[in-house]
Amino acid sequence: MLSTMIQAADPPSQLLPARELMAFTLGSHILLVPFGVALPAITLLMHYRGLRRNDPVALTLARRWSAVMAVQFAVGVVTGTVLSFELGLLWPGMMGRWGDVFGLGFGVEAWAFFLEAVLIAIYLYGWRRLKPWTHFWLGAPLPLAALMGAFGIIAANSWMNTPQGFKLDAEGNPVDVDVRQAIFTPMFGPQYWHFVVAMFMTAGFVVGGIYAVGWLRGRRDRYHRLGFTLPFTVAALLTPVQFVVGDSTARAVFHKQPVKFAATELVWKTDTHVPEYLFGRLNEDGTIAGGIKIPQLDSILAGFKPSTQVTGLTSVPASDRPTAVQATIAHWAFDIMVTVGSLLILLALWYAWAWLRHRDLPRSRWFFRCAALAGGACLLTVECGWITTEVGRQPWIVYNHMRVSEAVTDTRAGSLWVMFGFVVVVYVAVFGAFLMTVLKMRTRWRIADESPGSPGALSPEADSPYGPRGERETSGAADTRGGTSGGVS
Amino acid sequence: MAEVVAWVLVVAIAAYACAGGTDYGAGFWDLLAGGAERGKPVRRLIDHAMAPVWEVNNVWLIFVVVVMWTGFPTVFQAVFEAMWLPLALAVVGTVLRGAGFALRKPARRLARRRIAGVTFAVASLITPFFFGTVLGGIASGRVAVGTPASADAWANPTSLLTGLLAVAATAFLGAVFLWCDARRFGADDLLDYFRLRALLAFGAVVVLALVGLPVTRDDARYVWEGLSGGLGLAAVILSAVCGVATVLLLVRRIHRWSRWTAVGSVALTVGAWGLAQRPYMLPTSLTVTEAAGAAHTLRWLGIVTLVAIVLVGPALVLLFRLDNLGDLEGLGDTDTRAAPAPGDDL
Numbered sequence: 001m002l003s004t005m006i007q008a009a010d011p012p013s014q015l016l017p018a019r020e021l022m023a024f025t026l027g028s029h030i031l032l033v034p035f036g037v038a039l040p041a042i043t044l045l046m047h048y049r050g051l052r053r054n055d056p057v058a059l060t061l062a063r064r065w066s067a068v069m070a071v072q073f074a075v076g077v078v079t080g081t082v083l084s085f086e087l088g089l090l091w092p093g094m095m096g097r098w099g100d101v102f103g104l105g106f107g108v109e110a111w112a113f114f115l116e117a118v119l120i121a122i123y124l125y126g127w128r129r130l131k132p133w134t135h136f137w138l139g140a141p142l143p144l145a146a147l148m149g150a151f152g153i154i155a156a157n158s159w160m161n162t163p164q165g166f167k168l169d170a171e172g173n174p175v176d177v178d179v180r181q182a183i184f185t186p187m188f189g190p191q192y193w194h195f196v197v198a199m200f201m202t203a204g205f206v207v208g209g210i211y212a213v214g215w216l217r218g219r220r221d222r223y224h225r226l227g228f229t230l231p232f233t234v235a236a237l238l239t240p241v242q243f244v245v246g247d248s249t250a251r252a253v254f255h256k257q258p259v260k261f262a263a264t265e266l267v268w269k270t271d272t273h274v275p276e277y278l279f280g281r282l283n284e285d286g287t288i289a290g291g292i293k294i295p296q297l298d299s300i301l302a303g304f305k306p307s308t309q310v311t312g313l314t315s316v317p318a319s320d321r322p323t324a325v326q327a328t329i330a331h332w333a334f335d336i337m338v339t340v341g342s343l344l345i346l347l348a349l350w351y352a353w354a355w356l357r358h359r360d361l362p363r364s365r366w367f368f369r370c371a372a373l374a375g376g377a378c379l380l381t382v383e384c385g386w387i388t389t390e391v392g393r394q395p396w397i398v399y400n401h402m403r404v405s406e407a408v409t410d411t412r413a414g415s416l417w418v419m420f421g422f423v424v425v426v427y428v429a430v431f432g433a434f435l436m437t438v439l440k441m442r443t444r445w446r447i448a449d450e451s452p453g454s455p456g457a458l459s460p461e462a463d464s465p466y467g468p469r470g471e472r473e474t475s476g477a478a479d480t481r482g483g484t485s486g487g488v489s
Numbered sequence: 490m491a492e493v494v495a496w497v498l499v500v501a502i503a504a505y506a507c508a509g510g511t512d513y514g515a516g517f518w519d520l521l522a523g524g525a526e527r528g529k530p531v532r533r534l535i536d537h538a539m540a541p542v543w544e545v546n547n548v549w550l551i552f553v554v555v556v557m558w559t560g561f562p563t564v565f566q567a568v569f570e571a572m573w574l575p576l577a578l579a580v581v582g583t584v585l586r587g588a589g590f591a592l593r594k595p596a597r598r599l600a601r602r603r604i605a606g607v608t609f610a611v612a613s614l615i616t617p618f619f620f621g622t623v624l625g626g627i628a629s630g631r632v633a634v635g636t637p638a639s640a641d642a643w644a645n646p647t648s649l650l651t652g653l654l655a656v657a658a659t660a661f662l663g664a665v666f667l668w669c670d671a672r673r674f675g676a677d678d679l680l681d682y683f684r685l686r687a688l689l690a691f692g693a694v695v696v697l698a699l700v701g702l703p704v705t706r707d708d709a710r711y712v713w714e715g716l717s718g719g720l721g722l723a724a725v726i727l728s729a730v731c732g733v734a735t736v737l738l739l740v741r742r743i744h745r746w747s748r749w750t751a752v753g754s755v756a757l758t759v760g761a762w763g764l765a766q767r768p769y770m771l772p773t774s775l776t777v778t779e780a781a782g783a784a785h786t787l788r789w790l791g792i793v794t795l796v797a798i799v800l801v802g803p804a805l806v807l808l809f810r811l812d813n814l815g816d817l818e819g820l821g822d823t824d825t826r827a828a829p830a831p832g833d834d835l
Contacts, residue, residue: 064825067595074591077544078584084554085580088569095558096566100782103559104789110548110555111797117545118804125541125817127824138807166783177783411573411638419577426581430588433605437595440830444597448828 011405017416018090018408021423023390025082028427030386031379032076037150037196038203039069040120041143042231047136049230061227063127064445065207068438070124075434077117079427090416093407094397101166101174102159102182109152116145147196154195158187161389162256163398186256190249194385197242202382204235205344206375210442212368223449229361232371235378236348243345246338247301253392254302257399258311259320260392263327264334265298266291270312274298279335282324286314322394333387340381347374490788491781494560495770497794499763501556503756505549507662509617510655510755512543514663516586516613517656518686519606525599532606534679536594538670541817543590545808547583559790561780563634564770571636572626575619575643582616585609594819597833614656621655622648628762629709633774647701647708654697658755661690665735665751669744673815680742687739687751691732711772715765724761728754 043065050058084106087095095103122130123139130138159165165182166174211228254261261267266277268286276298280291299308313321322330347370354362362368397404409416515535522528522535558565569576589609596602625648626632632642642648664687671679706713715721731754738747766772770780781787811817822828 060826063820067820067825070819071591071595074544074587077547078587081547081551081583081587082580084551085569085576088554088558088565089573089577089580092566092570095569096562099558099562099565100560100786103555103562103782104786104793106555107559107790107793110552111793111801113551114545114548114797114801115804117548118801118808121541121545122808122811122817125819126811127820128818129816130811174783177785179785179789409573410570415573423581426584430584430592433588433592433601437592440597441595441825441827443830444822444827444833445825447830448826451828 012408013413014411014416015405015408017413017420019404021416021420022086022090024420024424025079025086025427026386027383028431029076029079029083030382032072032079034199034202034206034379034382035069035072036076036116037146037199038143039065039072039207040123040139040146041200042203042207042234043069044136044139044142045234046226046230047139051132051136057223057226061223064441066124066127067441069120071434071437073120073124075430079430080113082423089411090409091397091407092409094402097402098163098174098398101177102156102163104179105152105155105159105183107152108155109149112145112148112152116142116149119145150196150199151192154192155183155185155188157389158185158191159183160397161185161191161260161393161399162187163401187252190245190252191389193245194242194249197238197245198378198382198385201235201238201242201344202375202378204231204233204238205371205378208232208235209372209375212371216365216368216372225361228371232351235374236351239341239344239348243341246341250334251302254310257393259313259316259322260330260389261302262311262313262315263322263330263392264388265310266327266331267298267310267312268314270309270315272299272307272309274302274308274310276301277331279332282327282331284324320395320400322392326391326394330388330392333384333391337381337384337388340377340384344374344377347371490784490791491560491777494556494781494787494790495777496763497790498553498556498560499760501549501553503759505546505553506655506658506759507752507755508542508546508549510659511662511666512539512546513586513613513617513656514659514661514690515539515667516590516610516663517660518663518667518683520610520614525603530676530679531682534667534671534674534676536590537674537818538667539590540594540819541812542808543587545805547587550583556790556794560782560787561770561777562782564775564780567632567634567636567771567775568623568627571632571638571642572623573638574640575622575626579616579619579623582612582619585612586616597829597835599834602835613659617655617659618652619643621652624655624762625649625651625709627771628712628766629705630711630772630774632771634771645708646704650697650701650704654694654701657690657693657697658758661687661694662751662755664690665739665747668739669748672744673813684739684742688736691736691739694732709772711769712762712765715767716761719764721761721765724757724764728757728761731757 043062046058046065047062049055050062119139119142123135123142126135126138159182162185163182164185165178165180167176169175208228208231211224212232214224215228250261250264253264265274266280266282266288267274268282268288273296275296276294277288278292278294280293281289283289296306299306299310302308302310313327321327347367350362350367350370354360354367393399395403395405397407515538519528519532519535522531554565557568585608589605589607589612593602593605593609596605622643626642626645628651629645629647631645631648636642664683668680668683668687671677671683716725731750735747735750735754738744738750768776768778770777808817
């Protein structure tokens with residue numbers, strides 16, 4: 001698999017475990033990111049609706065999403081901490097040389113994340129005792145803080161793709177750092193919007209999909225209708241937007257990272273009239289096995305006319321480009337992402353059509369089956385998008401300036417494999433427990449919904465052990481809450 | 490500017506030691522709270538007190554790491570290469586700590602709550618210990634640019650002592666805060682419980698500090714001298730005064746100010762370490778000036794920090810104010826309308 005790289009320079013034996021560890025932890029964390037970035041916004045929309053129209057169903061939904069968010073955010077915080085440590089534990093070479101060039105984006109992210117953590121704490125823990133509208137408005141800046149945090153992370157990643165904002169001295173060390181140039185790199189804009197829209201789409205489709213499952217199982221009440229409609233509408237509205245943004249992102253890659261583009265599209269030789277391959281596999285000799293070939297299309301997509309010249313992988317030495325296997329991985333990830341995106345457009349159109357025709361949700365069960373799958377498909381595309389950008393950049397960690405093998409830690413491969421195994425066990429346990437907890441919450445809510453009047457079954461003491469301001473509660477939890485959220489419930 | 494950013498780093502470490510430390514301390518007492526029935530009120534108080542703020546407290550750690558690699562990339566590289574194992578274990582510890590805590594509360598089965606709780610509590614012990622060993626290794630001059638990872642970097646007398654001291658300090662902070670929380674939430678039965686534990690933890694800190702005097706004298710010569718003279722000594726004395734004041738407040742059962750003096754003693758200890766290390770970032774091989782990253786970046790890091798203080802500062806104050814007023818409380822089953830599921834036994 002790594003044969004080309006071995007020819008180029010002996011890759012250190014710790015490279016593989018370091019990459020696997022990074023891929024595993026980042027790939028796990030990224031599944032929570034859509035909910036960290038976009039779920040607060042979607043919940044706030046539902047919350048607003050609940051307060052504005054005095055709608056108890058909407059408020060119940062917003063509260064339940066908050067309860068899930070409380071657990072999800074916690075797991076996201078700690079798995080995110082791991083990533084910042086891994087930059088030092090696995091890639092000290094990159095941080096040592098480039099830390100002061102591109103680190104500021106992370107600086108912005110750290111503070112934005114601080115703000116987000118504060119606001120989300122107030123929001124998640126303010127439901128009981130804050131005044132309803134005060135509570136809402138304290139949570140309202142949450143989406144902004146989340147967007148700011150994403151700004152920092154994407155600034156750092158896009159810098160790795162199109163590094164700039166520095167000069168190199170005689171020894172190859174960066175000097176004359178210009179921070180603004182280093183943050184606003186050519187790939188920053190396309191990557192940022194592509195990412196943000198993807199996060200909102202994913203959160204919307206996943207949350208909507210959960211209620212689509214309930215709908216399919218015959219729970220066609222207002223609760224499920226609202227829980228489906230609001231997040232699904234947000235996601236469906238953004239799907240065509242993402243189509244345009246994603247397309248322009250691909251074209252930005254074509255212009256700014258031509259070799260990565262060649263890998264994602266399996267272009268071997270620089271040429272005009274380049275065909276597009278749907279899937280297929282690149283062989284070491286440049287031929288392509290399998291896949292569907294569409295003549296001229298790649299050139300047309302890249303430059304709107306068949307005569308557009310597309311740079312091929314062979315434009316750079318074998319040691320400076322992804323291997324055949326890596327190119328195939330990036331290509332498949334890219335194609336899966338585009339395929340799913342296109343299918344989601346059809347789903348959004350279906351939804352819009354039904355709405356225009358009879359102002360109602362589509363009646364077909366197939367629509368809800370697809371909607372139920374859309375969330376999972378979106379999570380898959382998030383993984384694919386990330387694989388495309390990371391694997392497509394190989395063998396560079398900083399495009400054209402530092403190889404992954406130069407950045408890797410000196411720690412012995414054996415230690416890294418042991419750590420990798422340990423981390424896998426920990427993550428499987430944590431994510432498994434997280435999933436189980438959320439499913440358990442769902443079961444409890446369903447039981448309560450199906451047997452009206454049951455919530456009183458719980459002892460108020462277990463529910464709310466302490467009163468406000470240190471006054472011991474003697475009259476049970478329900479009274480206090482009735483007083484603070486009066487008229488709402 | 491490098492000096493300023495270095496102090497931002499020290500302040501951030503101190504903030505994490507105090508804020509994160511309090512939560513680790515809560516985990517320490519959670520571990521020692523006894524069986525499910527006996528420890529129930531203690532754990533309930535810990536859950537209730539920690540839940541709204543621990544994630545925010547954890548962000549200080551991320552901030553420390555980010556300021557370090559942006560401001561002092563070579564130091565970051567050197568520390569993370571030499572201290573590979575303790576840092577890796579510490580970060581896995583933060584995952585287990587956070588996940589264990591967050592997953593314990595929604596669990597409605599005793600068995601699950603036990604697993605999550607033990608994970609949370611044990612990880613709360615391990616994590617500060619390993620962070621402590623890293624600081625000890627740096628202070629004793631065992632990390633220089635290019636030092637390969639080795640056990641000696643963190644498994645040496647100074648490191649082990651600093652690790653234990655970190656655990657004792659978190660236990661002290663945790664107990665003092667929980668003592669105040671017990672009063673805040675009217676859990677009168679736990680007042681003396683945590684008061685006693687705060688005093689015991691303080692005793693442990695004092696004993697470890699006294700043991701440390703001869704041990705670190707030769708092992709961490711430069712920092713030892715920095716701490717026994719000049720500004721470093723002044724900070725140590727102030728820290729000791731804060732510690733003694735906390736004890737007096739505890740003995741006389743005065744809750745007011747006790748949290749501040751406890752935080753003061755820990756923060757000043759970190760500050761004293763910062764003062765003692767001057768002008769070195771890695772004693773005695775790399776000074777702050779030598780370690781500093783690009784000047785332009787440092788200036789911007791300063792600006793970003795200022796903007797953040799303006800934005801995050803008030804938000805933090807608001808959070809802790811609301812928390813203090815008892816306005817923050819997790820959603821309960823009645824809020825989300827949940828009913829017991831089959832198999833739930835809590």
